[in-house]
Amino acid sequence: MAPKAPANNGAVVVAGGHHGGSTDVGGVAGGATTTTVPTSVAANGNGKQHGTRKQRRPAAVVVSPMDKYWTPVDDKEAAEAVDDGGEDGRRPLLFRTYKVKGILLHPYRLLTLLRLIAIILFFIWRIRHPHADGMWLWWISIVGDFWFGVTWLLNQVAKLNPTKRVPDLSLLRQQFDLPDGNSNLPRLDVFINTVDPINEPMIYTMNSILSILAVDYPIDRTATYLSDDGGSIIHYEGLLETANFATLWVPFCRKHSIEPRAPESYFAVKSRPYTGNVPDEFADDHRRMSKEYDEFKVRLDALFTKIPERSDAHNAEAKEGVKATWMADGTQWPGTWFDPAENHKKGQHAGIVKVMLNHPGDEPRFGGPASAETPLDFSAVDVRLPMLVYISREKSPSHDHQKKAGAMNVQLRISALLTNAPFIINFDGDHYVNNSQAFRAAMCFMLDRRDGENTAFVQFPQRFDDVDPTDRYCNHNRVFFDATLLGLNGIQGPSYVGTGCMFRRIAVYGIDPPRWRTDAFKLVDNPSKFGSSMLFINSIPSAANQEWSMASPPAHEESVMEELNNVMKCAYEEGTEFGKEIGWVYNIATEDVVTGFRVHRTGWRSMYCRMEPDAFRGTAPINLTERLCQILRWSGGSLEMFFSHCPLLAGRRLNLMQRIAYTNMTAYPISSVFLVFYLLFPVIWIFRGEFYIQKPFPTYVLYLVVIIAMTELIGMVEIKWAGLTLLDWIRNEQFYIIGATAVYPLATLHIVLKLVLRGNGVSFKLTAKQATSAVNEKYAEMYVVQWTPLLIPTIAVIAVNVGAIGAAIGKAVVGGWSLLQMADASLGLVFNAWILLLIYPFALGVMGRWSKRPYILFVLFMIGFAVVAAVVVAIHAARTGSVRFHSGHSGGASFPTSWGF
Ligand SMILES: O=c1ccn([C@@H]2O[C@H](COP(=O)(O)OP(=O)(O)O[C@H]3O[C@H](CO)[C@@H](O)[C@H](O)[C@H]3O)[C@@H](O)[C@H]2O)c(=O)[nH]1
Numbered sequence: 074m075a076p077k078a079p080a081n082n083g084a085v086v087v088a089g090g091h092h093g094g095s096t097d098v099g100g101v102a103g104g105a106t107t108t109t110v111p112t113s114v115a116a117n118g119n120g121k122q123h124g125t126r127k128q129r130r131p132a133a134v135v136v137s138p139m140d141k142y143w144t145p146v147d148d149k150e151a152a153e154a155v156d157d158g159g160e161d162g163r164r165p166l167l168f169r170t171y172k173v174k175g176i177l178l179h180p181y182r183l184l185t186l187l188r189l190i191a192i193i194l195f196f197i198w199r200i201r202h203p204h205a206d207g208m209w210l211w212w213i214s215i216v217g218d219f220w221f222g223v224t225w226l227l228n229q230v231a232k233l234n235p236t237k238r239v240p241d242l243s244l245l246r247q248q249f250d251l252p253d254g255n256s257n258l259p260r261l262d263v264f265i266n267t268v269d270p271i272n273e274p275m276i277y278t279m280n281s282i283l284s285i286l287a288v289d290y291p292i293d294r295t296a297t298y299l300s301d302d303g304g305s306i307i308h309y310e311g312l313l314e315t316a317n318f319a320t321l322w323v324p325f326c327r328k329h330s331i332e333p334r335a336p337e338s339y340f341a342v343k344s345r346p347y348t349g350n351v352p353d354e355f356a357d358d359h360r361r362m363s364k365e366y367d368e369f370k371v372r373l374d375a376l377f378t379k380i381p382e383r384s385d386a387h388n389a390e391a392k393e394g395v396k397a398t399w400m401a402d403g404t405q406w407p408g409t410w411f412d413p414a415e416n417h418k419k420g421q422h423a424g425i426v427k428v429m430l431n432h433p434g435d436e437p438r439f440g441g442p443a444s445a446e447t448p449l450d451f452s453a454v455d456v457r458l459p460m461l462v463y464i465s466r467e468k469s470p471s472h473d474h475q476k477k478a479g480a481m482n483v484q485l486r487i488s489a490l491l492t493n494a495p496f497i498i499n500f501d502g503d504h505y506v507n508n509s510q511a512f513r514a515a516m517c518f519m520l521d522r523r524d525g526e527n528t529a530f531v532q533f534p535q536r537f538d539d540v541d542p543t544d545r546y547c548n549h550n551r552v553f554f555d556a557t558l559l560g561l562n563g564i565q566g567p568s569y570v571g572t573g574c575m576f577r578r579i580a581v582y583g584i585d586p587p588r589w590r591t592d593a594f595k596l597v598d599n600p601s602k603f604g605s606s607m608l609f610i611n612s613i614p615s616a617a618n619q620e621w622s623m624a625s626p627p628a629h630e631e632s633v634m635e636e637l638n639n640v641m642k643c644a645y646e647e648g649t650e651f652g653k654e655i656g657w658v659y660n661i662a663t664e665d666v667v668t669g670f671r672v673h674r675t676g677w678r679s680m681y682c683r684m685e686p687d688a689f690r691g692t693a694p695i696n697l698t699e700r701l702c703q704i705l706r707w708s709g710g711s712l713e714m715f716f717s718h719c720p721l722l723a724g725r726r727l728n729l730m731q732r733i734a735y736t737n738m739t740a741y742p743i744s745s746v747f748l749v750f751y752l753l754f755p756v757i758w759i760f761r762g763e764f765y766i767q768k769p770f771p772t773y774v775l776y777l778v779v780i781i782a783m784t785e786l787i788g789m790v791e792i793k794w795a796g797l798t799l800l801d802w803i804r805n806e807q808f809y810i811i812g813a814t815a816v817y818p819l820a821t822l823h824i825v826l827k828l829v830l831r832g833n834g835v836s837f838k839l840t841a842k843q844a845t846s847a848v849n850e851k852y853a854e855m856y857v858v859q860w861t862p863l864l865i866p867t868i869a870v871i872a873v874n875v876g877a878i879g880a881a882i883g884k885a886v887v888g889g890w891s892l893l894q895m896a897d898a899s900l901g902l903v904f905n906a907w908i909l910l911l912i913y914p915f916a917l918g919v920m921g922r923w924s925k926r927p928y929i930l931f932v933l934f935m936i937g938f939a940v941v942a943a944v945v946v947a948i949h950a951a952r953t954g955s956v957r958f959h960s961g962h963s964g965g966a967s968f969p970t971s972w973g974f
């Protein structure tokens with residue numbers, strides 16, 4: 074997204090340097106969609122353009138209402154950059170920095186300060202009044218409230234300086250694209266991972282690959298590496314089909330400048346404005362492509378039957394007893410077989426690397442007119458395809474493969490030998506490029522003159538296609554992606570959260586950023602930590618040079634092929650620093666956060682890049698159980714990181730605020746222990762009458778009301794600057810509570826067991842992706858109830874709170890409450906009802922299909938209250954012989970707290 078360029082600002086940049094007084098920045102290389110609208114042109118002839126004012130409005134970037142409250146803060150720098158016009162080899166200014174306008178920022182900070190004062194006063198007051206009906210509960214709640222206060226503060230301080238950075242695509246184009254259609258942009262290796270063609274439907278992975286191949290980036294400067302952790306021939310042949318289909322799809326995308334460039338998503342939208350240059354051919358081409366794509370999908374599906382049939386035929390001939398899986402060329406598949414056999418099963422097979430599309434060379438190659446083989450006219454389109462490589466690393470039962478992190482470290486070495494691009498971008502198999510300008514956008518940060526060379530990675534937000542409109546399970550994580558990460562962006566940069574992140578290769582290698590290099594600095598101080606491959610070690614210096622450009626396609630000599638085999642062996646990493654100081658970090662369920670942490674700790678910074686339309690999109694687990702498993706992995710991994718890589722002790726290269734942010738990001742599951750206590754506390758209601766956790770009660774409630782109201786106020790300011798909806802905010806609260814009851818206590822327990830008993834941490838369980846195309850019903854997956862013990866604690870919390878409300882009603886019927894007691898009791902009820910409201914999405918989740926009619930849930934709740942109330946009345950009647958109203962004495966265990974927010 075891009076805040077509107079300030080209209081009357083002399084600093085709206087058109088750097089003169091390279092292009093003299095040229096006003097043409099609308100180069101249409103590779104299907105670019107940039108438009109230039111010169112309003113007045115008065116170049117003064119010396120390369121500086123004082124009289125020129127242009128509104129540059131890249132068509133792919135739309136001004137969003139989310140940007141209303143932001144204002145640019147780098148006008149001066151931008152103006153200076155225009156003045157020196159890139160002279161003396163100075164890099165241009167490729168993004169603009171925005172901060173929240175004072176009208177929101179000042180109240181936001183002030184409210185934070187006021188709430189801090191309020192909670193401090195609250196604690197002082199509580200400590201001075203140690204009165205309660207149960208002192209042990211009082212103590213627990215004091216510790217709990219203190220912990221909530223601290224974590225709230227940790228969470229909040231990292232958000233006090235939100236910073237947005239908006240890439241300037243047209244300036245990048247102007248600075249790096251050459252008039253002859255070539256480009257000076259740096260080279261980029263794309264990593265994409267998959268494990269299983271069923272659990273991660275292959276159609277996603279192949280769509281993702283197609284969208285990457287069709288990206289608007291110099292064709293000879295990207296190479297895509299698919300890592301297949303299943304060693305599956307289906308992926309291998311699927312990728313061959315895809316490479317083949319890409320010869321039509323990619324030129325089609327370029328010819329008509331279509332978006333998005335993943336066919337499944339493209340064809341899902343029925344109509345959209347045309348932005349290409351050959352509108353009269355579009356309708357025909359579109360129809361043909363749609364047909365071709367359908368046929369392509371049929372071919373992909375057919376692989377699941379074709380290959381077994383082919384193999385059966387071969388096996389019948391061979392008659393050896395083993396049922397091998399055969400490749401099309403009549404040789405045995407080195408990876409996993411359909412009928413697993415020794416050395417041909419998951420977790421035990423040879424390594425495979427196969428270049429499917431070779432480097433295309435740096436000369437444009439135009440297609441031909443429509444013909445029998447090529448049904449579309451590509452005579453004015455560059456039909457080259459970027460390089461594409463299939464990798465399946467060696468697996469053996471004697472080695473821990475370290476899941477995704479292990480796969481990525483192999484990609485790191487293979488790509489170093491083949492293309493060795495200074496930059497790397499990574500995708501999960503189900504995430505595709507939704508905005509063809511995304512790679513360029515990330516480059517704006519890497520190449521900017523300010524902190525570009527100290528920037529290790531550019532993280533994009535994760536956006537999802539398959540989430541239901543109300544985002545029941547908070548899959549979008551809007552508060553995190555649109556508020557928290559902008560906060561970090563104002564410190565040392567966003568944390569690395571996985572898919573959709575561009576890296577500087579040497580930062581992944583653990584090398585120091587320029588800012589922290591001393592005179593004694595050596596790029597490779599100790600080669601052996603990189604392992605034994607000299608080819609790999611020798612590739613490091615060129616990876617450090619972002620201008621480094623491969624003159625010719627990589628050679629596939631025998632020696633290189635041999636070395637490729639060597640670096641993907643399980644044993645390669647023995648005695649090296651891979652998984653520790655080099656590459657993606659091992660032995661943790663969230664390799665992403667901890668890898669980013671290591672990079673930040675080395676002194677690098679990172680940048681956050683949101684754009685409109687979304688850069689990348691993917692699928693999210695919308696089944697409650699899958700979603701809970703996912704956050705179990707995340708929270709378990711985070712907590713593990715808190716103990717194994719303690720952010721507080723990270724050293725001076727990690728900004729103090731960043732350290733605080735990482736502490737909060739990793740220690741957050743601990744809060745749940747207190748939270749569960751609070752949420753289950755109403756159980757006392759059911760068995761006892763009056764019960765106060767803090768006396769004098771009215772003052773206590775007053776404090777809580779103030780503190781909670783302030784949280785909500787802060788939240789309301791936050792949703793304004795972050796551009797969130799109220800629902801986004803509520804979902805975030807709700808899922809926090811659901812996580813805190815269902816998952817975080819378990820994650821905490823896991824880690825305690827691991828620390829105390831040296832057991833295993835939380836492991837990486839793949840989230841199953843649903844195949845949307847396979848089912849007719851929308852969000853069908855959301856209605857599936859999959860039983861898991863993870864559901865128990867939250868169900869217990871629901872039961873306790875329904876029980877508490879029912880008991881209160883029952884007691885109100887039979888008890889003789891005074892007005893004051895009634896007031897106390899109703900406060901208690903508000904708390905119970907509030908808990909139920911927060912847990913509501915979970916309750917819907919366990920209702921399965923019934924949740925299509927949410928009123929059923931209310932009916933169930935009512936029945937629950939009535940039943941419990943009736944039981945209370947009945948017990949009372951049994952005890953006293955009759956139902957006498959106005960007897961016993963009962964009160965409210967009113968129980969709001971200051972938790973969490
Ligand atoms: O042995 C394995 C297991 C997983 N993966 C890949 O890892 C990716 C992420 O797996 P997924 O099950 O989709 O996890 P998510 O929770 O959806 O992933 C989020 O969280 C992960 C960390 O927990 C990050 O690595 C991801 O980038 C981020 O999208 C997928 O592409 C998998 O193919 C492998 O390559 N090998």
Ligand SMILES: [Mn+2]
Nearest residue numbers: 501503692840
């Ligand atoms: Mn995923």
